[in-house]
Amino acid sequence: KAGVTQTPRYLIKTRGQQVTLSCSPISGHRSVSWYQQTPGQGLQFLFEYFSETQRNKGNFPGRFSGRQFSNSRSEMNVSTLELGDSALYLCASSQGTISSYNEQFFGPGTRLTVL
Amino acid sequence: AQKITQTQPGMFVQEKEAVTLDCTYDTSDPSYGLFWYKQPSSGEMIFLIYQGSYDQQNATEGRYSLNFQKARKSANLVISASQLGDSAMYFCAMRGGGGADGLTFGKGTHLIIQP
Secondary structure, eight states, X not given: OOOOEEEOSEEEEXXXXXXXXXXXXXXXXXXXXXXXXXXXXXXXXXXXXXXXXXXXXXXXXXXXEEEEOTTSOEEEEEOSOOGGGOEEEEEEEEOOOSSOOOOOEEOOOEEEEXX | OOEEEOOOSEEEEETTSOEXXXXXXXXXXXXXXXXXXXXXXXXXXXXXXXXXXXXXXXXXXXXXXXXXXXXXXXXXXXESSOOGXXXXXXXXXXXXXXXXSOOEEOOOXXXXXXX
């Protein structure tokens, strides 16, 4: 089975721009979560989607948004980029039934640099 | 609110020795899941092991075992017979809310295996 894929792997943007990151989960997985990893704040949960619905959201400003498509693929969007948005953005998928502790399988991440 | 504490920022261990990575957690949820992930320098998060809060026995996966002490809110990872390829960042994480919350991660432990 193919693992979680994320595109692009690397991205350079300037302040004020917006960016869209893409994630394709493992086949059959219906839950997709997004995390931000920075040296200062560590790994922080952004949001989770299950069957096209946002199930939970972390403590991030409204500039961060996401969606999930009917094929479980997910995108996240960051508008009006700030320097502090420079980070590794990780996507994870799981079988993710409504109440479960299924392990999450992570993709390789997208490294976003904001100049 | 959930919190994960990993008190060892870095560890040096001789190859073939056993390693214990510490993790304590705090949560008010009666039901939760605990996870360990490995992150090599390539950046991808690799799932290692899972322990449910109601599991009676400690989880084991190959060379990995989880020393779960519920009363002490501790979930230490034990790696037996360490190998050079075990050098990486290790993150302890938990998920509460009946599985509906995102993962909360600790700050991680940087493990270096020396030949």
